[in-house]
Amino acid sequence: MSQETPLSLKDPWVVRSVAVVAAIFIGATILGFVVFPLAQPTARASGLWDAICSAAGIAREPTSQKPIEPNFTVSPAVMTSDMLRGADADSIGRGATLAQQCAICHGPTGVSRADSPNLAGQYPAVIYKELQDFQAGARVNAIMTPFALHLSNQDMIDLASYYAYLPRLPAYHPAGVLPAPRIVINGAPLRNIAPCGACHGALDNKAGSPWLEGQSAIYIKSQLEAFASDERRNDISEQMRNIARRLTPQEIEEAAQYYASQPSPGVQSGAR
Amino acid sequence: MLNSRRLILAHFWLAFLVFGIALVLGAWQMFIRSPLHTWISDPEWYYRSVTAHGTIMGYVFPTLIAMGFGYAISESSLGQPLIGPRWAWAGFGLVLVGTVTAIIPVSLGRATVLYTFYPPLIGNPFYYIGVVLVVVGSWIWVALMSINLRAWKKANPGRPVPLPMFANVAGSYLWAWTAVGAALELLLQLIPVALGLTSTINVGLARVFFSWTLHAIVYFWLIPTYIAYYTILPRAIGGKIYSDTMMRLAFITFLVVAMPIGIHHTFGDPQVGAGFKFVHSTFTALVALPTLITVFTICASVEIAGRLRGGRGLFGWLAALPWNNPIMLASAFSFVMLGFGGAGGLINMSYQLDATVHNTQWVTGHFHLIFAGAIAIMYFAIAYDLWPHLTGRALADVALMRAQLWLWFVGMVVTTFPWHWVGILGMPRRMAYFDYSSPMLSATAFPVEISAFGAIILLASGVLFFAVLLRGEAAARTQTEPYRFATAVHPPAVVPAALNGFGLWIALMVGLTITNYGYPILELATQPGGVVPAVYIGAQR
Numbered sequence: 034m035s036q037e038t039p040l041s042l043k044d045p046w047v048v049r050s051v052a053v054v055a056a057i058f059i060g061a062t063i064l065g066f067v068v069f070p071l072a073q074p075t076a077r078a079s080g081l082w083d084a085i086c087s088a089a090g091i092a093r094e095p096t097s098q099k100p101i102e103p104n105f106t107v108s109p110a111v112m113t114s115d116m117l118r119g120a121d122a123d124s125i126g127r128g129a130t131l132a133q134q135c136a137i138c139h140g141p142t143g144v145s146r147a148d149s150p151n152l153a154g155q156y157p158a159v160i161y162k163e164l165q166d167f168q169a170g171a172r173v174n175a176i177m178t179p180f181a182l183h184l185s186n187q188d189m190i191d192l193a194s195y196y197a198y199l200p201r202l203p204a205y206h207p208a209g210v211l212p213a214p215r216i217v218i219n220g221a222p223l224r225n226i227a228p229c230g231a232c233h234g235a236l237d238n239k240a241g242s243p244w245l246e247g248q249s250a251i252y253i254k255s256q257l258e259a260f261a262s263d264e265r266r267n268d269i270s271e272q273m274r275n276i277a278r279r280l281t282p283q284e285i286e287e288a289a290q291y292y293a294s295q296p297s298p299g300v301q302s303g304a305r
Numbered sequence: 306m307l308n309s310r311r312l313i314l315a316h317f318w319l320a321f322l323v324f325g326i327a328l329v330l331g332a333w334q335m336f337i338r339s340p341l342h343t344w345i346s347d348p349e350w351y352y353r354s355v356t357a358h359g360t361i362m363g364y365v366f367p368t369l370i371a372m373g374f375g376y377a378i379s380e381s382s383l384g385q386p387l388i389g390p391r392w393a394w395a396g397f398g399l400v401l402v403g404t405v406t407a408i409i410p411v412s413l414g415r416a417t418v419l420y421t422f423y424p425p426l427i428g429n430p431f432y433y434i435g436v437v438l439v440v441v442g443s444w445i446w447v448a449l450m451s452i453n454l455r456a457w458k459k460a461n462p463g464r465p466v467p468l469p470m471f472a473n474v475a476g477s478y479l480w481a482w483t484a485v486g487a488a489l490e491l492l493l494q495l496i497p498v499a500l501g502l503t504s505t506i507n508v509g510l511a512r513v514f515f516s517w518t519l520h521a522i523v524y525f526w527l528i529p530t531y532i533a534y535y536t537i538l539p540r541a542i543g544g545k546i547y548s549d550t551m552m553r554l555a556f557i558t559f560l561v562v563a564m565p566i567g568i569h570h571t572f573g574d575p576q577v578g579a580g581f582k583f584v585h586s587t588f589t590a591l592v593a594l595p596t597l598i599t600v601f602t603i604c605a606s607v608e609i610a611g612r613l614r615g616g617r618g619l620f621g622w623l624a625a626l627p628w629n630n631p632i633m634l635a636s637a638f639s640f641v642m643l644g645f646g647g648a649g650g651l652i653n654m655s656y657q658l659d660a661t662v663h664n665t666q667w668v669t670g671h672f673h674l675i676f677a678g679a680i681a682i683m684y685f686a687i688a689y690d691l692w693p694h695l696t697g698r699a700l701a702d703v704a705l706m707r708a709q710l711w712l713w714f715v716g717m718v719v720t721t722f723p724w725h726w727v728g729i730l731g732m733p734r735r736m737a738y739f740d741y742s743s744p745m746l747s748a749t750a751f752p753v754e755i756s757a758f759g760a761i762i763l764l765a766s767g768v769l770f771f772a773v774l775l776r777g778e779a780a781a782r783t784q785t786e787p788y789r790f791a792t793a794v795h796p797p798a799v800v801p802a803a804l805n806g807f808g809l810w811i812a813l814m815v816g817l818t819i820t821n822y823g824y825p826i827l828e829l830a831t832q833p834g835g836v837v838p839a840v841y842i843g844a845q846r
Contacts, residue, residue: 046803054561054813057587058820065583089824090578092832113504113838218346222736223743236347240840
């Protein structure tokens with residue numbers, strides 16, 4: 034900043050403006066960091082230093098009480114968008130061998146006739162997470178848990194890669210394509226329910242959410258009911274439990290029937 | 306002296322062109338989200354439109370106006386040709402390229418993150434790169450304003466810097482520093498994640514960086530409006546600026562306290578300490594100061610004009626004012642909207658009162674009233690005032706201008722007042738779909754319909770605005786007098802060094818940034834728990 038006569042530190046403008054700004058800052062700081070935190074009737078500050086640290090936003094463990102640990106196993110999986118992208122051919126090949134033990138329920142082509150989930154073309158991160166959860170005990174199933182217990186981490190990655198690699202095929206659902214119900218497209222904002230389609234397909238797909246088109250209606254319904262009753266609780270941050278609890282039985286039925294009637298994403302409905 | 310007419314016109318035309326597009330999008334959003342239209346069933350289209358509307362209106366439109374108006378001020382108030390016209394064209398080119406680069410991924414639905422970015426949502430990298438190019442282009446303008454002022458000071462040692470240029474350069478420095486926050490967020494956080502170099506992001510830190518930009522950017526938008534109040538309005542109605550010192554004080558106060566206050570946008574954020582929220586709240590209250598100085602000075606300046614025109618008595622001067630003059634009309638409308646918007650702002654900046662309206666439609670109503678209302682209407686006025694000097698063709702249809710300004714004012718009131726009301730009823734902002742048939746929401750249905758009607762009025766006003774400019778293009782060329790600005794009643798022969806430069810005020814601005822932002826940024830940056838997985842737009846589509 035060009036100044037024909039440079040400002041000196043003794044210039045009254047400098048002295049006064051700095052003094053005013055400093056006074057306001059110091060006054061606000063004393064009020065915000067000391068006076069108000071201590072004056073709060075609900076204050077939990079145990080002293081001056083505690084009040085200052087709290088007002089400064091320092092992350093810390095509250096000294097008085099420990100957080101309540103859940104009495105069940107929490108999902109250890111962390112989902113990211115780029116998880117398991119670009120699987121190599123070896124991994125897919127190993128997965129194909131391992132998948133032979135899965136075929137009896139999930140179908141030799143990854144399309145089930147036993148109301149188990151269709152896995153062909155499912156997002157790899159989704160399959161990987163569920164296997165992790167079965168192994169850790171965050172999700173419990175009499176049939177799946179014993180299979181998952183003996184898998185190594187690499188086995189789970191290989192299986193996920195293999196099923197993701199399989200082409201999505203039309204499942205057999207004779208009802209014909211149904212129109213989208215309100216719960217899938219609009220959700221129910223007043224009950225804090227986002228549209229199913231915002232994460233699971235029909236509108237958008239979000240990281241960690243499986244696409245549901247063509248899955249068995251019985252399977253979708255049973256899982257929603259399991260979430261609602263707290264029987265299943267491996268959803269991160271209770272996202273699905275919070276939704277499922279507020280769904281009406283009719284909405285669960287509509288969503289399950291709708292998704293079951295849809296062709297798999299990327300598969301033309303005429304191909305069935 | 307207006308030599309760089311093509312340069313200035315290019316800025317204004319591009320600004321108004323993108324404004325027109327964003328205006329149509331805004332009206333469409335209002336309509337499809339209201340009970341007047343059945344729900345479009347795909348929120349993606351709504352949010353895509355909101356992203357384009359916000360990006361254009363927030364980053365491109367006002368920046369181009371400030372740049373174009375800044376070049377005009379530099380040439381005509383300093384009376385010297387612009388230094389660095391090639392650089393100025395380069396800056397314009399960067400803004401143009403940046404806008405196109407950003408808007409393509411938005412149009413394709415690859416960057417539906419809204420203009421405030423909202424990490425951990427991550428859009429296409431070209432969106433962020435486009436925004437960076439717009440900012441870099443505007444920084445060239447900042448440098449040019451500084452260089453031009455320096456050259457003038459060298460040639461005119463000891464003379465007071467002309468008021469319009471003083472205010473203009475204050476605005477440019479404010480922008481240069483306030484844009485740093487978003488630039489840090491973009492360059493250090495969003496772009497690396499968008500490019501796939503890392504897949505996690507510290508969201509709390511990103512929000513605090515953005516708050517650094519988010520509030521002072523409004524004052525950057527406001528500065529051309531304030532310059533117009535002080536230096537165009539009194540001249541246009543035959544008066545003078547009441548006080549040279551008051552005007553300088555107003556702009557340096559903006560420079561110092563507009564910046565270290567952004568955390569009042571994160572009152573709902575748990576990662577920011579309550580102490581810092583209070584300090585920022587305090588400094589936000591101080592921003593009322595330059596606005597109150599301005600309200601006083603402008604009312605006094607207008608009163609001088611009214612009395613010079615023969616107005617008598619306590620209020621007689623009001624009747625004597627030239628209400629047919631579009632500049633007078635626009636300024637009065639602007640003041641009314643600034644008054645209501647400012648009153649609402651006092652509620653937003655109060656830590657406790659904000660809790661009742663935080664993230665509701667109240668906030669949307671508030672910033673539209675201030676920016677789209679008080680600020681944008683003066684952008685129209687600036688264009689009307691400057692246009693004949695740029696094109697050499699008179700804008701003759703004053704009645705059409707008045708109709709346009711009236712419609713904009715009425716439309717903005719009809720749009721934003723119901724928004725404030727439904728915000729108090731608890732209607733959230735940034736929501737695509739509302740089930741108005743629910744008894745809990747049915748009370749908002751009618752006000753939302755009214756505000757959608759307001760959007761249609763605004764659209765009509767936008768059409769008239771272009772009609773005025775295009776009819777001007779068809780007019781015959783005339784001789785125009787040199788463009789000039791209002792002068793003070795008592796123009797000073799000398800001003801204190803502190804009020805003729807910016808060194809002291811920039812030092813205070815940077816100092817307050819360090820005291821008010823230093824610790825929260827340091828704390829959040831070193832906090833490992835703040836890092837979350839990024840959510841890529843369309844990653845699984």
